[in-house]
Amino acid sequence: MNQEVELLSRIRVxxxxxxxxxxxxxxxxxxxxxxxHDLALVTPHRFPDPEATALASGxxxxxxxxxxxxxxxxxxxxxxxxxxxxxRVRYVSIPFSEPRECVARLAAGQxxxxxxxxxxxxxxxxxxxxxDHCREAVAIPTDPEFGSMNLAAAVQIMAYELRLAAGxxxxxxxxxxxxxxxxxxxxxxxxxxxxISTSFIDPEAPRYIMRxxxxxxxxxxxxxxxxxxxxxxxxxxxxxxxxxxxxKRFPHLPQEPKYRPPEAVEQ
Ligand code: SAH
Numbered sequence: 001m002n003q004e005v006e007l008l009s010r011i012r013v014x015x016x017x018x019x020x021x022x023x024x025x026x027x028x029x030x031x032x033x034x035x036x037h038d039l040a041l042v043t044p045h046r047f048p049d050p051e052a053t054a055l056a057s058g059x060x061x062x063x064x065x066x067x068x069x070x071x072x073x074x075x076x077x078x079x080x081x082x083x084x085x086x087x088r089v090r091y092v093s094i095p096f097s098e099p100r101e102c103v104a105r106l107a108a109g110q111x112x113x114x115x116x117x118x119x120x121x122x123x124x125x126x127x128x129x130x131x132d133h134c135r136e137a138v139a140i141p142t143d144p145e146f147g148s149m150n151l152a153a154a155v156q157i158m159a160y161e162l163r164l165a166a167g168x169x170x171x172x173x174x175x176x177x178x179x180x181x182x183x184x185x186x187x188x189x190x191x192x193x194x195x196i197s198t199s200f201i202d203p204e205a206p207r208y209i210m211r212x213x214x215x216x217x218x219x220x221x222x223x224x225x226x227x228x229x230x231x232x233x234x235x236x237x238x239x240x241x242x243x244x245x246x247x248k249r250f251p252h253l254p255q256e257p258k259y260r261p262p263e264a265v266e267q
Pocket of ligand 1: 085086087088118119120121122123124125126138139140141142147148149150151154
């Protein structure tokens with residue numbers, strides 16, 4: 001098991017006496033997004049409930065697997081560490097910190113067993129008796145004049161911090177292989193030839209156009225797909241000008257030049 005999955009698999013989200021079933025659903029969705037799976041509900045007002053299912057938006061497995069408990073003590077009985085979340089640190093008597101600091105310690109292996117993160121009820125949070133079952137508290141920094149967050153938003157932030165601390169990354173961009181210089185020279189020759197044909201470049205007074213084009217393509221460092229598109233565009237211009245047999249690539253289309261310059265018609 002890699003480090004990321006290992007930490008996340010040890011986290012239990014405990015929601016205490018949640019009033020709105022929609023918050024349970026949104027919390028389940030946030031958990032599933034971040035790779036958390038263990039949800040415990042202590043005396044939820046309504047559960048299961050269609051509103052919870054609707055807001056879970058497909059995270060049904062989290063709801064189906066949720067355990068239901070009569071007390072917080074029961075929900076965290078098998079946890080080695082219990083962390084309360086609260087908007088009001090002033091009132092807690094246990095050590096408290098911010099989410100990032102807290103999850104960094106968890107990721108460093110401070111508590112190698114199961115870890116509960118406990119969230120309180122919408123209106124009044126956690127009671128002092130419930131805080132007695134917790135060993136530390138976490139407060140998400142907010143505007144002190146409007147510090148109480150939506151329950152599911154608080155779950156989302158904790159779950160996200162856990163995921164980051166566990167080392168999760170978004171998938172990397174595929175490796176970029178720029179076309180080698182030798183091939184780029186073919187492109188520059190081709191471009192110059194076409195631009196002379198279209199009279200964009202006067203061979204007698206080239207005005208640094210090709211140098212600028214080299215600078216631009218050098219900066220773009222095209223890969224082989226992009227390179228082939230540019231070469232294809234140039235070839236299609238040559239075909240349209242009647243400088244090359246046309247529509248080789250589309251044999252079902254008329255094989256006439258798409259555009260004949262007047263002198264080509266006269267010949
Ligand atoms: N008036 C209550 C707010 C409860 S909000 C109070 O002050 O505690 C519901 C739950 O969301 C809280 O119990 C807590 O678990 C979580 N929560 C809300 N805002 C938070 C914050 N700023 N930091 C940490 N948790 C928060």
